[in-house]
Amino acid sequence: MRITFLVDNLPHPTLPLLTEHGLSMYIDQITPNSSLLTPNSILCDMGASGAFIKNAKALGIDLNASNWAFLSHGHADHTGGLGCFLAQHAHLPVYASKRIATTQYFSSRPLKTRINESITPNSSLLTPNSPRNIGPDLNLFCGHTPWFKPIEQSQWLTPIIAMVFPTCSNYPTPLGNKYLFLGESTNRPIDNVLMTEWNNRLTPNSSLLTPNFLSAGTVRKTSAGSVKDDFLHEIALAFVTPKGLVIVSSCSHKGALNTIQSCMDFTGCNALYAYVGGLHLVDNEQVEEETMAFIKDWMQLYPQAHLYTGHCTCAKAASLLQQHLPLCKIFYTGYQFVF
Ligand SMILES: [Fe+2]
Numbered sequence: 118m119r120i121t122f123l124v125d126n127l128p129h130p131t132l133p134l135l136t137e138h139g140l141s142m143y144i145d146q147i148t149p150n151s152s153l154l155t156p157n158s159i160l161c162d163m164g165a166s167g168a169f170i171k172n173a174k175a176l177g178i179d180l181n182a183s184n185w186a187f188l189s190h191g192h193a194d195h196t197g198g199l200g201c202f203l204a205q206h207a208h209l210p211v212y213a214s215k216r217i218a219t220t221q222y223f224s225s226r227p228l229k230t231r232i233n234e235s236i237t238p239n240s241s242l243l244t245p246n247s248p249r250n251i252g253p254d255l256n257l258f259c260g261h262t263p264w265f266k267p268i269e270q271s272q273w274l275t276p277i278i279a280m281v282f283p284t285c286s287n288y289p290t291p292l293g294n295k296y297l298f299l300g301e302s303t304n305r306p307i308d309n310v311l312m313t314e315w316n317n318r319l320t321p322n323s324s325l326l327t328p329n330f331l332s333a334g335t336v337r338k339t340s341a342g343s344v345k346d347d348f349l350h351e352i353a354l355a356f357v358t359p360k361g362l363v364i365v366s367s368c369s370h371k372g373a374l375n376t377i378q379s380c381m382d383f384t385g386c387n388a389l390y391a392y393v394g395g396l397h398l399v400d401n402e403q404v405e406e407e408t409m410a411f412i413k414d415w416m417q418l419y420p421q422a423h424l425y426t427g428h429c430t431c432a433k434a435a436s437l438l439q440q441h442l443p444l445c446k447i448f449y450t451g452y453q454f455v456f
């Protein structure tokens with residue numbers, strides 16, 4: 118099994134690959150003895166733009182060879198490249214939570230902590246703390262979408278690959294989740310303006326690096342205030358390998374330890390070999406304390422397991438993890454490892 122990071126927040130140290138606040142991974146060579154009937158390569162997430170497609174080409178990876186694609190959750194740093202992907206690979210099934218097709222998502226994280234993140238075209242109009250839309254482009258889900266395979270509950274894709282909704286709540290969830298909210302989708306009906314935009318997307322050179330329009334929407338409100346994101350749209354991939362479970366969870370909004378336990382419960386495999394993904398330990402005044410608490414739990418529960426992290430694991434957290442966990446590695450754009 119091999120994982121290649123097609124795009125991540127961190128640049129490759131030498132190769133001129135595109136970098137963005139986003140994540141996309143290509144997972145292949147899943148089983149040594151594959152057949153056409155056994156999916157042996159998966160595209161997991163599509164970054165914030167079409168950058169992952171360009172990087173895949175530069176790395177010699179043919180996305181046409183993937184058996185299927187998967188979106189871990191609805192945030193635009195993982196779904197922003199979907200339009201670009203569909204323009205070239207609409208024949209491939211894309212698995213994702215049913216919820217990402219109908220819901221918008223918002224972030225109120227202060228702009229000063231979001232330097233280098235992909236900013237929406239109208240972001241300059243926002244005040245630093247006003248919620249910004251970080252949801253998927255819902256227009257892509259309008260009309261006939263044979264590529265979309267909506268998932269409503271944990272399920273096996275093959276006898277060794279499961280898509281798992283993290284339902285365990287025994288462990289803490291990331292403090293950075295406090296900035297994230299659900300939104301009401303206000304999909305525009307298909308009209309001439311929308312069709313023109315859509316057609317522009319399908320041209321070979323349509324703005325590959327900048328999502329050129331996002332669905333409109335507003336933060337969902339009740340009498341109690343803005344509705345917090347419940348992350349019911351988040352799904353992890355669990356691979357049952359001879360060495361134990363390999364879990365891929367792009368942002369771990371439900372908490373990495375909850376995600377691991379949920380994958381173990383669903384698959385029945387209680388040995389963790391590796392956890393791969395961002396931990397959503399985002400830069401804030403409590404991140405040091407939060408990371409040290411995570412490290413303590415990890416060492417108690419999974420001292421022998423590998424941890425590959427990056428993306429939404431901030432530099433301060435990454436440095437602590439590397440200091441205290443001998444089997445922790447930080448990934449970056451173009452990073453590749455083989456189990
Ligand atoms: Fe996220």
Ligand SMILES: [Fe+2]
Pocket residue numbers: 140192194195367368395428429
């Ligand atoms: Fe993310």
